[in-house]
Amino acid sequence: MSTDRFRDLSNTALAGRLGVPRVPLLRRYEPGQPLLPGPALVTSVGAGRFAKPIAALVEESGQQVLDAVGDQKLAAVVVDLTAATTLDDLAAARAILTPAVRKLAPSGRLLLLGPEPAEASAGAGVEAAATAQALDGLVRTIAKELRAGATANLLVVAAQAPPAAVDSAVRFFLSARSAYVDGQVVRIGVPVGSPQDPAAMDSPTLPEKPLSGRVAVVTGAARGIGAAIADTLARDGATLVVVDIPAAGENLAKVANRTGGTALQLDITAVDAPERLIAHLTQRHGRLDLLVHNAGITRDKLLANMDPDRWKAVLDVNLRAQLRITEALLGEGTLLQDGSRIVCVSSQSGIGGNRGQANYVASKAGIIGMVRALAPVVAEKGVTINAVAPGFIETEMTAKMPLGTREAGRRVNSLRQGGLPVDVAETIGWLGQADSGGVNGQVVRVCGQSMLGA
Amino acid sequence: MPSTPRRAAVIGGNRIPFARANGRYARASNLDMLTTTLDGLVARYGLAGERLGEVVAGAVLKHSRDFNLTREAVLGSRLAPSTPAYDVQQACGTGLEAAILVANKIALGQIESGVAGGVDTASDAPIAVNEDLRKVLVAINGARTVQQRVKLLAKLRPGQIVPDIPRNSEPRTGLSMGEHAAITAKEWGVSREAQDELAAVSHRNLAAAYERGFLDDLVTPYLGLTRDDNLRPDSSVEKLATLRPVFGTQFGDDATMTAGNSTPLTDGAALALLGSDEWAAAHKLPVLAHLVDAETAAVDYVHGRDGLLTAPVYAVPRLLERSGLTLQDFDFYEIHEAFASTVLATLKAWEDVEFAKDRLGLDAPLGSIDRSRLNVTGSSLAAGHPFAATGGRIVATLAKLVHEKGTGEGGRKARGLISICAAGGQGVVAILEAA
């Protein structure tokens, strides 16, 4: 993996004197780490339903909760704006946020909760809808203004969602697990499936092992982001089935052995790939709690020079295989159960487009279409499906880019650096939890608030 | 312990692609290859941290540092270090004999699970000092003073410094295996065309097996090699016909054995995973096949009339008799292709009326086999033959084949016969049956 020398240099005393902008070192999760490294301000505007339970959640984690800004540095600021309906409410939010952002510590977390604009308009009229939408722009701006690795994100919560529906998202966005997720808006609805993890029926889920007892499949797991996903899910307690093409088997075996999982050498584009995956899962586990469609390839060419083989190869691996495998598993009917989760790896290129990647972009945008179309269908079985869209992630793939392109890719985001494979993995781990059922049909970008496709 | 022996289950296997000697694995040792192969097996079946009943493997070409090879491989692997291991060595029969040993312990209820197979490198083969040099070095080692040592060193002569490179030859006859096989081929009148045809089919079958993904759960790539590099998918009888004979050249125009219809020196390792049905079920592992029975035979190729590689000719009728089966009761035949001529001579011997009567003591010959059932996913001519690794390769392959087929004629369980010839005039054979 390429190392970010500029980031390291920017943190030297000399660079400071020369006025070189500092590239922050992001706080990242390690097992045993507390939810927050310092106190959190948790407050609301109006009668929000979430501030109290969130304050309790933070206190339960052992951290102090403040209800007003004082002298102390803040590790997190949470403002429940779900009851905000007027421009006066918005002004009240400003009054809280202005002093609060000044006190936000390095790698601090700003998390807003707001209402669904469409719902707000139906209930309280047009001003409420305008207020709700204003939060969207507000959080994206705060994310751009924050420094030192601090992030800002917004949870848009459906009126019908019970308070506990946001817990797993709140934990994720406050913790260091969300280091590279910045300026994002995630919708939370009435949770799909039972929040009680069926995989953990016999043993209560430990906070540091949120995936314990869960069986997870990760495709493309021999290296790069897929290997990091496997490591991260295993760290959080999941039992792994790692999949990659037979030619990548040497590395795949290493990943399987270090995660205590099983290696399944399988080309996901093979005609019988869904059947073989199902046979393996049926024989070895009898269930599937988390399916991660990560395998992906690029075959770049300008559209003007694009041949059918390049087009087909990319669409087959990145999209057709995901469609076929997902369809087969849903058809099979027993492996995916109430509480199972599907997460697909898309890309920011799939949102913003990218020169020379017509085939890749089509496949990654197609994934988003698939996720949105399947979300209501799988919800009936208590299953969710979401996508993560990584931005610039430091992998073997990006290390091979020409220096100029690589530097540009790294810096055009609010955190001024590339993300790490583990950042994508942490996001998938969160979406893979049984109690993340409130998030369905969403695309979560892991891009440090990249300007590309934003 | 159960009163009637149970049958050991074959659960699966793992091997690394076989590489032609002095090629891709030139720098890999037996220990490297065996450990990696074991780790690949652990990964495939999710056995990290597991204590198995035992791991049994061996190598034919062994360095003295490999004295506890299999145990060292276990210690270097992801298996629990509390897994016992030991080495066996029966030339090319090593891998299959190891599987029989493990299966027998499972059958007796002494262990619940085990891994069997072997490894060989012809690249990193031990190079010994010659006997003269050895004597001087031993004396130097025993010398007490520096002067004594210098005196001994001064006695060294150039001829003593030439290393002893291992030869693939029989100690008692001085003939290489190929030369022995050539004599047998001539005796049975095995034609050049038939040998080339068998070789071409072996390559074709193995290539097709790779294409259909049959090896996806049998092989794990190693050192960047993803398929056996001896495999020539485009091999043909025409191409093979252009090669010059290398063995039996004393027979002049009757010399039939070429580099194309003989196995090359190869590096590699292969292992099979065995267990009791109960152990497999408890670990949610599939039972592909059961090892029904096995037999080992030996022939007097030094003074007697038998060829070096013909012991399976004797082993199989004994095994059939004990199992109450005929040679035709099988859906698959895995006859190790040490040389194409060895396979063909073996088949001819089983068909021969005189031989049955005079040498096998049978009223009638075993008869012929349906050749379309022979080595259906290729064998050693295509894959290569790292001596001790071949048994593990065949056990896992055949277990998968009978499992895929499920049932044979009349709804009985699919059945396969393994036959492996070995140096020293030995042969190891076994029957697998679909679970």
Ligand SMILES: NC(=O)c1ccc[n+]([C@@H]2O[C@H](COP(=O)([O-])OP(=O)(O)OC[C@H]3O[C@@H](n4cnc5c(N)ncnc54)[C@H](O)[C@@H]3O)[C@@H](O)[C@H]2O)c1
């Ligand atoms: N690296 C980034 O910056 C970045 C950005 C956005 C999205 N992504 C996406 O993240 C995912 C992982 O990317 P990466 O950077 O780790 O790439 P990578 O090339 O390092 O890893 C991809 C893995 O997928 C496997 N794979 C390819 N075809 C397969 C098939 N047919 N069947 C099974 N496995 C197959 C490969 O063997 C490889 O191990 C991809 O979907 C990629 O598009 C990456």
